[in-house]
Amino acid sequence: MKIQIDKARCIAAGQCVLQAPKVFDQDEEDGIVILLNDNPTEDLWESTRMAARLCPSEAITIIED
Amino acid sequence: MRSETQERFYPMDRGNPFNPPEDYAELRDKAPLSRVRLWDGTHPYLATRFADIKVVLSHPRFSCEPNREGFPHVLEGRMVADKADRSFLRLDPPEHDRLRRMVTKEFTVRKVEQLRPRIQETVDRLIESYTSLPQGADFVEHFSGPLPTEIITYLLGVPFEDHEFFHRATRIQFGSKSSQAEVRQSLDELFAYLDALIDAKEKNPGDDVISRLVAEQLVPGHVDRETLINIVRLLLSAGHQTTQNMTALGVLTLLQHPDQLALIKQDPTLIPNAVEELLRYSSVLHMGARRVALEDIDVNGHIIREGEGVICSIPAANRDGELFPDPDRLDVTRPQARSHVAFGYGVHQCVGQVLARAELQVVYGTLFNRLPDLRLAVPFEQLRFRHDMFVYGVHELPLKW
Ligand code: HEM
Numbered sequence: 009m010k011i012q013i014d015k016a017r018c019i020a021a022g023q024c025v026l027q028a029p030k031v032f033d034q035d036e037e038d039g040i041v042i043l044l045n046d047n048p049t050e051d052l053w054e055s056t057r058m059a060a061r062l063c064p065s066e067a068i069t070i071i072e073d
Numbered sequence: 074m075r076s077e078t079q080e081r082f083y084p085m086d087r088g089n090p091f092n093p094p095e096d097y098a099e100l101r102d103k104a105p106l107s108r109v110r111l112w113d114g115t116h117p118y119l120a121t122r123f124a125d126i127k128v129v130l131s132h133p134r135f136s137c138e139p140n141r142e143g144f145p146h147v148l149e150g151r152m153v154a155d156k157a158d159r160s161f162l163r164l165d166p167p168e169h170d171r172l173r174r175m176v177t178k179e180f181t182v183r184k185v186e187q188l189r190p191r192i193q194e195t196v197d198r199l200i201e202s203y204t205s206l207p208q209g210a211d212f213v214e215h216f217s218g219p220l221p222t223e224i225i226t227y228l229l230g231v232p233f234e235d236h237e238f239f240h241r242a243t244r245i246q247f248g249s250k251s252s253q254a255e256v257r258q259s260l261d262e263l264f265a266y267l268d269a270l271i272d273a274k275e276k277n278p279g280d281d282v283i284s285r286l287v288a289e290q291l292v293p294g295h296v297d298r299e300t301l302i303n304i305v306r307l308l309l310s311a312g313h314q315t316t317q318n319m320t321a322l323g324v325l326t327l328l329q330h331p332d333q334l335a336l337i338k339q340d341p342t343l344i345p346n347a348v349e350e351l352l353r354y355s356s357v358l359h360m361g362a363r364r365v366a367l368e369d370i371d372v373n374g375h376i377i378r379e380g381e382g383v384i385c386s387i388p389a390a391n392r393d394g395e396l397f398p399d400p401d402r403l404d405v406t407r408p409q410a411r412s413h414v415a416f417g418y419g420v421h422q423c424v425g426q427v428l429a430r431a432e433l434q435v436v437y438g439t440l441f442n443r444l445p446d447l448r449l450a451v452p453f454e455q456l457r458f459r460h461d462m463f464v465y466g467v468h469e470l471p472l473k474w
């Protein structure tokens with residue numbers, strides 16, 4: 009699994025960090041998403057997919073291998 | 074085809090106070106985008122399907138600016154407040170995004186986690202003072218109202234003595250019985266107050282949101298004074314009525330569903346999901362998220378013409394069986410609960426959602442353990458629900474413990 013984020017679309021709602029805190033973080037300056045891990049291990053796939061699904065601004069793209 | 078059923082008046086009446094108006098289920102099946110008639114004689118669309126609402130709220134050509142022709146004004150009093158609103162809630166991108174980003178760092182997951190001990194302390198203290206009152210005291214007045222006010226005013230740096238002023242202002246500005254003149258006067262008072270507060274923070278800054286906005290945004294000229302006042306007003310009011318009503322309605326909902334309450338008492342790890350389910354089930358922003366089309370837009374096969382308004386019914390979307398099987402059942406273990414749109418969707422999705430979740434988690438996680446005999450002090454039938462208010466809930470909630 010590969011992940012891409014689009015910081016320009018992100019509205020800093022924090023949903024991704026609540027779902028997958030090992031994969032996503034928020035910038036202290038503006039709350040915008042930071043990708044901690046663009047190639048997460050399998051145990052994180054489900055929560056990462058949930059984060060992408062819940063993101064209100066479609067800022068997270070998942071590329072399944 | 075989809076809109077050709079008999080036109081209904083909006084807002085519609087609820088039968089069961091825990092459920093959205095019964096007509097919604099039929100509309101969702103037969104006419105998920107149908108025209109309704111408002112108090113001012115306009116005829117916007119009411120969207121009742123989850124999938125349609127997501128399209129409208131995430132579409133860049135649906136505007137949320139209340140001064141545009143066709144924007145649905147669901148209550149007379151709200152119209153005045155909406156049209157005067159210069160905060161990012163009522164602005165489209167790109168200006169929306171620029172202004173919103175001035176405050177988002179204050180409500181991140183990390184910031185809210187740092188705040189959690191203070192939320193816990195406040196909840197503990199409010200339980201103490203509430204239970205020192207006579208049995209049957211109003212939970213709304215003495216607990217669910219003060220809690221969000223204390224937290225948001227602490228974050229913003231608003232003096233504690235001024236709480237009563239805010240309660241009154243929001244009551245007037247969000248009430249359905251308020252006349253246009255009353256709302257206008259209340260808005261003027263609030264603006265004058267915030268103007269003075271911003272002056273005070275400029276001269277005497279503290280470790281709070283308003284002081285940071287003044288130093289980092291107002292002084293360097295990134296935002297003008299009027300807009301800043303609007304942003305602060307938004308932060309004060311948006312988190313106040315919503316959290317207050319969600320807290321009280323959630324407590325009532327759990328008391329009326331003892332099997333679900335027993336589940337979260339037995340297993341506190343269920344509380345975060347229970348909060349999502351209660352947000353879904355209650356949908357306190359029951360008059361919806363409203364938008365107007367800036368061009369002809371195809372919403373899942375139905376064309377909304379330029380200049381036409383849409384009311385996206387949050388309660389209807391959150392009870393859509395396509396996404397939530399057996400949608401009218403409260404189930405704190407429901408796996409899809411967090412897919413709800415109680416905080417909206419798209420670029421305007423709630424800024425304070427992480428904070429609101431934390432407050433609700435602390436309340437439901439503390440209250441029922443501390444007060445195991447908590448129960449209604451009056452027959453259920455005597456409770457008055459906020460049918461005609463912009464934010465749904467109970468007016469009073471007398472409890473015994
Ligand atoms: C249970 C509590 C809450 C609920 C149900 C709720 C719900 C919502 C909804 C549905 C919207 C979107 C409105 C639209 O799209 O037209 C929204 C926006 C907003 N909420 Fe909340 N909210 C809650 C608590 C809070 C809190 C605690 C704050 C504190 C800061 C807050 C601040 C905001 C702001 C600033 C916006 C505007 C966002 C924008 O336009 O970009 N809310 N809220």
Ligand code: SF4
Binds near residue numbers: 017020024025062065
């Ligand atoms: S969920 Fe989406 S909008 Fe929210 S912080 Fe993450 S990427 Fe940004």
